[in-house]
Amino acid sequence: MFRIGVVVESACDLAALPILIKKCRNDASVIPRECRGPIFYKFPRILDELERSRTIDRALVICDADGEQPRTLMTRMRRELAGHRYGFPVEPLVIVQELEAWLLADEQALQNVVGIRMLFRSPEDFKDPKRELERLLSQGNKVYTPALAGRIADTIRIPILSKRCPSFVKFRNAITR
DSSP: OEEEEEEESSHHHHHHHHHHHHHHOTTEEEEEEEOSSOHHHHHHHHHHHHHHHTOOSEEEEEEEOTTSOHHHHHHHHHHHHHTOOOSSOEEEEEESSOHHHHHTSOHHHHHHHHSOOOOOSOGGGOSOHHHHHHHHHHHTTOOOOHHHHHHHHHHOOHHHHHHHOHHHHHHHHHHHO
16 A cells, blocks of 8 residues: 655645545555645645654645746745655645646536536636636535535546646656656
8 A cells, every 4th residue: 555645725625635646546545634724834844743653655745826836836845845854755736726627627527416517628727716616516506615526526537637637647647656
């Protein structure tokens, strides 16, 4: 069993990303941790805790771009990591623009979970994919929750997500290497 520690920003990330990891790597055991706020202020302490527990083989620190340049965010995370040494590799990753872009990628998953079929060929182009997902959900009188994010992630097709979201491909590659 390959143990992956995952540091995320929000409850929706916490619900969906471990599911997507297991879909990409079926031998993965995921140890998720939520920052509950800006990731830059908290992720080194969370990685320190994972280091003390000695329970992981690799760590992913995942943040949303939220309108910022992914390259800038990656540089900032790498700079923060430069002063720390862990007994496992740490990979910073940026989702463009946010997790909800990935959740919009597969029209069949949206149909299966929320009953709305809408095709988004490039969901990472949305400035605010969370708002777009919430707009869609409101059409079906549904509310966006971590449980709903998890259900969409559970039904999403990885090849479709990989085709439509380049930042997901980086995520998948970080898990499988």
